[in-house]
Amino acid sequence: MLRNYISQWIKRDPVRFTSLHADMISARIGMTTEQYVWRAVQVSLLAGIAFAALGFVASLSFTLPSLEGRIGITNVFGLQLPAFFSGQVPAFVIAVAVLVFSFAIGMYLGYALLMRLPGIEKTNRAIKINLTLHNAVAYMYAMRKGGAQLMPIFQSISERADIYGEVALEFRQIVRDADFFGYDVVTAIRHLSETTPSEKLKLFLEDLLSIIDGGGDMGEFLSMRVRMYQEEARFEQKQFLNVLSLVAEGYVTLFVAGPLFLIIIMVVMGMTGGTAVLQLSLVTYAILPIGSLIFIVLIDLISIKAEKTERYTTIKWLHAYPDITIVKKEDEAHQFEQLKKYDRIRTIADHIRHPLESFITNVDHTLYITVPIAILYITSVFLRVPLYRDVDVYLGVVDDHIVLALLIILIPYAIFYEIWSRKVLGIQSLVPDFLERLSGINQVGLTIAQAIAIMVNTNLGLLSYEIRRIKRDMDWGANFTEALVRFEQRVSTPAIARTVTLITKASEMSGQISEVLSIASSDAKMSEALKKERLTEMFIYTAIVYLSFFVFLFVVAVLTMQFLPILADIDTQGLSTAGSISSFGSIPLATFARILYHACLMQALFSGLIAGQMGESSVAAGVKHSCVLLIIALVTFNFVLI
Structure with missing residues (x-):
C-alpha cells in the first residue's frame, strides 16, 4: 500500500526526483527511482524507531526545571509563559513528546542521508575516474598507434577493470550500449558523456567526439591529452x-x-x-x-x-586441432592430484628455505607468527601475576606487558614492511630510466626483446636483477609479454602493473613503440x-x-x-x-x-x-x-x- 503511494507520488512529481535519478545513474546504483525511494523510506522508519527508543529512555530521567529565581532570562515584561514550562507537566507526557520528536528527527535524518547517498557515491566515483584517466588514455593511445579502432579499444580497456578501475567500468557502458542496445560508437560515447560523474572524462569524450566528427588525427589527440593530464596531476597534488x-x-x-x-x-x-x-x-x-x-x-x-x-590468470581451452578426438583416460586424475600435492609441498618447502622472503613479499604473513606469540606471552603473564587486592597495582603490573605484547606484533611488521617498501620504492624510482632507455634502443630499429638483451649489461641498481630475470625467462622460452607479467607479479604495485599493461599491449600492436615508452616514462617520472x-x-x-x-x-x-x-x-x-x-x-x-x-x-x-x-x-x-x-x-x- 505504502509502496504504491510512493510510486504514484514520484509519477505525479517527477521533477522533484530528477537530480536523484541523475545521481543514481552516475553512481551506477542499479535500481529504479521508485525502488530506491522505497528503500529510503524503509531505512528512515528503522532510524526513526531507533531514535525514538533512545529518546524515550533518555527522557525517563528528564524533568523540566522550575522557572523560579534567576534561571534563564529575566522576564522583565511580565509575560505569561505556557503551562508546559511551569514544571508541572507529568514526566510521562514529556517522555511521549520526546519520543515523537525523536522519531521525527530519526526519520528525517535517515531519509535525508539516503537521498544524498547517490550524490556522495557519484563524487567518490568521479575522484577514482580522474585518478586513472591519464593511464587509460595512454593505453588508448598505444592501441591507436597500432591501428586499432575505437570499439576494440573500449572493449580492451573494459576488460581490464583490475588495472584501470572505474574508468574501465565507465567504458563498459559504451560496450554495453553497442553490443546489447544496438548503438553506434558515436551515440554510445555521447550517452556516456551525459551520464558519467567525472567532468574530466566528460570533457575528454566530448573532445573525442569532435575529433571523430571533424576527421582529425585521433592518435595525435590522445598523445596531447595524456601529456595535458600529466600536467594537471601536479596541480591536483598541490591542492x-x-x-x-x-x-x-x-x-x-x-x-x-x-x-x-x-x-x-x-x-x-x-x-x-x-x-x-x-x-x-x-x-x-x-x-x-x-x-x-x-x-x-x-x-x-x-x-x-x-x-x-x-591480475587474474585465465585458463584457455586449446582447440587448435578441433578435428582430433580427445580421449580422457581415467588414470590421469590421480596424476593431477599428485601435481597439486607437489605444488603445495614445494610452496611449503620454499617458505621453510626462505622464510624471510615470504615475510617481505607479504608483510601480513608476520602476523601468523607474532600474534600467537603475543597471545601466549600475555596469557602467561596473566597466569603468573598474582591477583592483587589493589586494582591499580594489578593494572600497573599488567599494562607494561600488554605494551610489550603489542610491540611483539608491531616491530616485525614494521621491519619487514620497511624492507619491502625500500625495495619496491627503489625499483619504482628506476622504472622511468628503464623505460627511457628502452625507448631510445627501440628508436634505432631494435625490438623490445633485443633491447632487454642489451640492457642486461647496464647498471640500474635494484632493477638490474629484475632485468636479468626477465632476460632469463625469455631465454627459457617465455615471450616478452609473459616475462613482463612475471616481473609485475614479483613487484606487485599499481604503478608497475599499469606500466606493464601499457607496454605489453603496445608491443602486441606494433614493434615500434618508442613514443608509447616515452609517454610511460614521463608518466612514471611524474609519479615519482x-x-x-x-x-x-x-x-x-x-x-x-x-x-x-x-x-x-x-x-x-x-x-x-x-x-x-x-x-x-x-x-x-x-x-x-x-x-x-x-x-x-x-x-x-x-x-x-x-x-x-x-x-x-x-x-x-x-x-x-x-x-x-x-x-x-x-x-x-x-x-x-x-x-x-x-x-x-x-x-x-x-x-x-x-
Whole structure:
C-alpha cells in the first residue's frame, strides 16, 4: 500500500526526483527511482524507531526545571509563559513528546542521508575516474598507434577493470550500449558523456567526439591529452597537499594540544573534588582513539592514492586441432592430484628455505607468527601475576606487558614492511630510466626483446636483477609479454602493473613503440616527482607529530613526578574546605598516574599511524613511528620516572 503511494507520488512529481535519478545513474546504483525511494523510506522508519527508543529512555530521567529565581532570562515584561514550562507537566507526557520528536528527527535524518547517498557515491566515483584517466588514455593511445579502432579499444580497456578501475567500468557502458542496445560508437560515447560523474572524462569524450566528427588525427589527440593530464596531476597534488596540511594542523591542535590542556584541567579538578578520574578516562580511552581513527579515515578519503590492482590468470581451452578426438583416460586424475600435492609441498618447502622472503613479499604473513606469540606471552603473564587486592597495582603490573605484547606484533611488521617498501620504492624510482632507455634502443630499429638483451649489461641498481630475470625467462622460452607479467607479479604495485599493461599491449600492436615508452616514462617520472614532493612537504608535519608527542610526554611526566605527589601529601584536616580538597585524597595517586601513562601510550600509537598516513599515504608505513614512540613512552615511565 505504502509502496504504491510512493510510486504514484514520484509519477505525479517527477521533477522533484530528477537530480536523484541523475545521481543514481552516475553512481551506477542499479535500481529504479521508485525502488530506491522505497528503500529510503524503509531505512528512515528503522532510524526513526531507533531514535525514538533512545529518546524515550533518555527522557525517563528528564524533568523540566522550575522557572523560579534567576534561571534563564529575566522576564522583565511580565509575560505569561505556557503551562508546559511551569514544571508541572507529568514526566510521562514529556517522555511521549520526546519520543515523537525523536522519531521525527530519526526519520528525517535517515531519509535525508539516503537521498544524498547517490550524490556522495557519484563524487567518490568521479575522484577514482580522474585518478586513472591519464593511464587509460595512454593505453588508448598505444592501441591507436597500432591501428586499432575505437570499439576494440573500449572493449580492451573494459576488460581490464583490475588495472584501470572505474574508468574501465565507465567504458563498459559504451560496450554495453553497442553490443546489447544496438548503438553506434558515436551515440554510445555521447550517452556516456551525459551520464558519467567525472567532468574530466566528460570533457575528454566530448573532445573525442569532435575529433571523430571533424576527421582529425585521433592518435595525435590522445598523445596531447595524456601529456595535458600529466600536467594537471601536479596541480591536483598541490591542492591536496594544502588540504592535507590543514588536516595535519587540525590533528595536532585537537588531539595533541587539546587533550594535554584537558588533562591539566582535570588534574586540577581532581584537587578540587571533581569527577576527574571518569572524565580523564573518557578522554584517554574514548576521545583520543576515536578521534584519531576519524582523522585516519578522513586522510584516507581525501588522499590521492593509487588503486589496488590485481591480475587474474585465465585458463584457455586449446582447440587448435578441433578435428582430433580427445580421449580422457581415467588414470590421469590421480596424476593431477599428485601435481597439486607437489605444488603445495614445494610452496611449503620454499617458505621453510626462505622464510624471510615470504615475510617481505607479504608483510601480513608476520602476523601468523607474532600474534600467537603475543597471545601466549600475555596469557602467561596473566597466569603468573598474582591477583592483587589493589586494582591499580594489578593494572600497573599488567599494562607494561600488554605494551610489550603489542610491540611483539608491531616491530616485525614494521621491519619487514620497511624492507619491502625500500625495495619496491627503489625499483619504482628506476622504472622511468628503464623505460627511457628502452625507448631510445627501440628508436634505432631494435625490438623490445633485443633491447632487454642489451640492457642486461647496464647498471640500474635494484632493477638490474629484475632485468636479468626477465632476460632469463625469455631465454627459457617465455615471450616478452609473459616475462613482463612475471616481473609485475614479483613487484606487485599499481604503478608497475599499469606500466606493464601499457607496454605489453603496445608491443602486441606494433614493434615500434618508442613514443608509447616515452609517454610511460614521463608518466612514471611524474609519479615519482609527486611522491617525493609529498614526502618533502609532509616531513615537516611528521617532525611536528614527534615534537608534539615529546611535549605531551614531558608535561605528563612533570604532572606525574612533581604535581600529583605534592597534591597527595597535602594535609587537609585543618582547612575549612576540607570537603572539597580532601576528596582528592580519596583518589589514589596511582590511578591518576596510570591513566596519564595510558594517555601517553594512546598518543604514541595513534600519532605514529597518522604520521605514516600523512607522509606515505599508508597506515602500515606509520607502524614504525608507533613502535618508536611506544618504546620511548615505555622506557620513560619505567626507567626514567622512578
